[in-house]
Amino acid sequence: MMESDMVRVVVLAGELGYELSLEDAANRFGRLRGHRDYAFFVAIINEEVVGWIQVNRDTEALLLGPRADIAALVVDQRMRSSGIGKLLLKEAEAWARDQGLYEIRVRSSIRREGAHRFYLREGYCLLKTGHTFQKTLLP
Numbered sequence: 001m002m003e004s005d006m007v008r009v010v011v012l013a014g015e016l017g018y019e020l021s022l023e024d025a026a027n028r029f030g031r032l033r034g035h036r037d038y039a040f041f042v043a044i045i046n047e048e049v050v051g052w053i054q055v056n057r058d059t060e061a062l063l064l065g066p067r068a069d070i071a072a073l074v075v076d077q078r079m080r081s082s083g084i085g086k087l088l089l090k091e092a093e094a095w096a097r098d099q100g101l102y103e104i105r106v107r108s109s110i111r112r113e114g115a116h117r118f119y120l121r122e123g124y125c126l127l128k129t130g131h132t133f134q135k136t137l138l139p
């Protein structure tokens, strides 16, 4: 992924359900790129970004060893079911292996049934389901 991909990255993030401004996306990418714990890959067809993935080294915890985490994956809805998602996932898995990480996880909303079929087909197994809680902390 390069800074010049950001316009398309933001459009595809919208398909994933995240409304990002170009400025926010570019700023975050600028901070994270080049950091060894984060990797970003794009799929390009005819010079257009048609999919992207972010994979992270997950924060290590006392209860869990090191592993990789798919933070985002999306393929242009006009181009789905042609193997692009699989290629992006393989790239992320190869990155994880290169980092010495031999477990990879993805958290996926319960409503993304298509994505669940995709991960199961790619050899992922359902570990658990849960809720995510959030609280806004006032300054």
Ligand SMILES: CC(C)(COP(=O)(O)OP(=O)(O)OC[C@H]1O[C@@H](n2cnc3c(N)ncnc32)[C@H](O)[C@@H]1OP(=O)(O)O)[C@@H](O)C(=O)NCCC(=O)NCCS
Residues within 6 Å of the ligand: 015, 016, 072, 073, 074, 075, 076, 079, 080, 081, 082, 083, 084, 085, 086, 087, 106, 107, 108, 109, 112, 113, 114, 115, 116, 117, 118, 121
């Ligand atoms: C999940 C996703 C990345 C898969 O990408 P892809 O390029 O379609 O993947 P592939 O072509 O390698 O595999 C397609 C398979 O994924 C599954 N799939 C998931 N969502 C699908 C969709 N909206 N349309 C078609 N297939 C979908 C199907 O099992 C499909 O197999 P089939 O074509 O034999 O029916 C893509 O569908 C997508 O961007 N979905 C919306 C965003 C999303 O849910 N991301 C995952 C967040 S955890």
